[in-house]
Amino acid sequence: MKRWMTWAWYALRAFDWPLLAILLLMAALGLIVMHSAVGGTDWRFAEQSRNFVLAFSAMWVAALIPPPLWRRLAPLIYVVGVVLLLGVELFGETSKGATRWLDLGVVRIQPSEMLKIAVPLMLAWFFHKHQGRMRLVDHLVVLALLLVPFALIVRQPDLGTALLVFATGFCVIYFAGLSFKLLVPVLVVGSVALGLIVHYEEQLCQVGTDWVVLHEYQKHRVCTLLDPSTDPLGKGFHTIQSMIAIGSGGVYGKGYMQGTQSHLDFIPERTTDFIFAVFAEEFGLYGGILLLVAYGLLILRGLVIAVCAKDQFGRLMAGALSMMFFVYVFVNIGMVTGILPVVGVPLPFLSYGGTALLTLGVACGILMSISRYRPDTSG
CATH class of the missing domain: 1.20.58 (Methane Monooxygenase Hydroxylase; Chain G, domain 1)
Structure with a gap:
């Protein structure tokens, strides 16, 4: 009995409790929005529930592995x-x-x-x-x-x-x-290139124009970003409908499971890449702000873990994983709101998907491992 209690205590000590509390909140929000996006408890909701169990299990295992390993x-x-x-x-x-x-x-x-x-x-x-x-x-x-x-x-x-x-x-x-200082030239070149693309949008987006470095579908995504109305029923349909859904939610939202754009199937990929449009339509501006606050707390906790890490490996790893969450959120919400091209990036803990959720679970487990690690200084 004593051995089991010792093992259970060791297993519980693997968790970073502030981070775990934030993740449980995100998981609850994810299942609530998924329930609405699929219109009930169908197989996708059941699979997403299973995915969360697998992700949290992977997180726990990853948290038990010390940073030196x-x-x-x-x-x-x-x-x-x-x-x-x-x-x-x-x-x-x-x-x-x-x-x-x-x-x-x-x-x-x-x-x-x-x-x-x-x-x-x-x-x-x-x-x-x-x-x-x-x-x-x-x-x-x-x-x-x-x-x-x-x-x-x-x-x-x-x-x-x-x-x-x-x-x-x-x-x-x-x-x-x-x-x-080394990034400044890159930012300048990028800004100039973006300005040229916007200025010569009409010529660059003509049929048959070859961009060399981009596939044809990637070219269409950039052109759709610049002007979704050029193909409202084709390449621009995703962006236009998601923006309509977000705008129709207003300040307070239409209410849980009351989103017309999502439940009338106007939002494509509403359980995956465009699930934020479902959330914003039903919970409005205030709901969107609260969601961003939750993500902000997740990223902030990760950065705190990075600052408190005991070695360079832990600091670099925790910092990079924290910024990975930021990039996930920024790119997904950016493409859903029409300020970035559609690139197929899921929204962490809300979008449907087992592989991506498992990756996020492992990432959070590594953060917990770094947070709880105390090097042995006795020798």
Whole structure:
């Protein structure tokens, strides 16, 4: 009996209780909105409930693994992830014009999701190993470690996941000491390029114009962002209908399960990428603000864990995972509200999906592991 009590106490100590409280709130909101989005308790609601159980189980297991073990496993996890991406490139299953899945016989997986964790793990391990003695060749290695999985995911094509992988990896590099001065030229070039695209929108978006670096569907998404009304029943339909739903919710919302745009099937992908439109229509501006506050608390807790981490690996990893949540939320709500192109990024803990939710669970588990870790200083 005493052994069981000791084990239970050890298991409970794995949790970071402020973070767990925020996650339970997010899970409750996610199931409430999913119940409304599907119009009741159908198979999608049941599967999402199961997905949350799996995600929280994965979070608990990840929280039990101490940061030193995560650090030792980082190269292996990264190599396995890249090998699986190469497997997708060679043997992947194609669906709707994209090759993103790999059938291993026993299970069908989307390896790109794994890289959201593997890339920051690997980069944090590398910076920790070379702490205080980074040479030019080491910086080139870091760049290669980031760009290889990014390029493989872009080829699938899956721009949304590729951007998330790049963002989490870049955050590790930035938190490791990248000077902001080096970012200024990139921001200037990006601003100029955006201005040119807006200025020459009509010529660039003409049929037959080749953008070279972008697939045709990605070009359509950018052009739709600039003017959704050019194809209101085609490429611009998602953006237009989501903006109508958000606007019709007003300040107070139409009420739970009273959203006409969602329940009359005007919002495409309302259980996945565009679930924020369902939420905003039913709970209005105030509901949207409260949701953003909840996400803000989640990100803030992650950054607090990063500041209090006991070593560089923990600081870099916690900081990158916290910013991963920020990128998730910013990109998803940005595309739903029409200020960013539609890139297929789910809204954390609200969008339907098992693989993405499992990734988020592992990420939160790593944050808890870093939060609870106390190095042994007795020896």
